[in-house]
Amino acid sequence: MADVFRLSSSLLTSFSSSLSFLQPGLAPTQKLDKRIYSVANWDVARLAFRPRKRLPSFKVNARVAETEQPKWWEKNAGPNMIDIHSTQEFLGALSQAGDKLVIVEFYGTWCASCRALFPKLCRTAEEHPEILFLKVNFDENKPMCKNLNVKVLPYFHFYRGADGQLESFSCSLAKFQKIKDAIRTHNTARCSIGPPKGVGDLSLESL
Numbered sequence: 349m350a351d352v353f354r355l356s357s358s359l360l361t362s363f364s365s366s367l368s369f370l371q372p373g374l375a376p377t378q379k380l381d382k383r384i385y386s387v388a389n390w391d392v393a394r395l396a397f398r399p400r401k402r403l404p405s406f407k408v409n410a411r412v413a414e415t416e417q418p419k420w421w422e423k424n425a426g427p428n429m430i431d432i433h434s435t436q437e438f439l440g441a442l443s444q445a446g447d448k449l450v451i452v453e454f455y456g457t458w459c460a461s462c463r464a465l466f467p468k469l470c471r472t473a474e475e476h477p478e479i480l481f482l483k484v485n486f487d488e489n490k491p492m493c494k495n496l497n498v499k500v501l502p503y504f505h506f507y508r509g510a511d512g513q514l515e516s517f518s519c520s521l522a523k524f525q526k527i528k529d530a531i532r533t534h535n536t537a538r539c540s541i542g543p544p545k546g547v548g549d550l551s552l553e554s555l
């Protein structure tokens with residue numbers, strides 16, 4: 349009987365020593381889960397505080413191509429509208445026009461009335477390809493304009509072949525009908541006898 353008691357006592361002692369590894373109040377599976385959780389937390393913290401590598405930054409300079417639009421007085425309706433930059437060009441254009449009706453517009457780039465009238469003048473030039481339109485910038489040709497008695501802008505001269513200057517007047521957009529009436533009067537089918545008269549006896553060659 350004593351031997352049985354000693355055996356039972358030793359078994360109890362061994363069993364109790366094996367339980368000492370476990371925390372009191374926790375099942376073995378709970379202790380294992382806690383260890384795994386602590387390890388996982390340590391890995392996440394290590395990743396969170398790991399210094400990030402800086403990616404190289406690139407600066408992109410984008411340039412927008414700007415197409416410069418022509419100014420209003422630089423636009424022409426077609427080949428029958430010509431810019432005049434000198435007295436020589438003016439006289440040459442008149443002499444080469446032959447029997448064509450030539451309409452000369454004297455304008456200023458700063459002139460609001462000239463700008464307002466110009467689109468309608470371009471449409472008229474498109475409607476009458478048989479007429480030659482000359483554009484004279486007043487500021488570029490002041491001596492010639494003064495000799496031609498241009499005192500108001502916009503101002504118009506009408507020339508044709510041997511008849512020379514037919515008519516001259518000032519005109520605004522509101523009175524554009526004056527230009528249409530003058531075209532109707534002077535743009536008739538006819539042949540001039542003799543060379544183009546141009547500005548007539550007025551001497552502009554020295555300007």
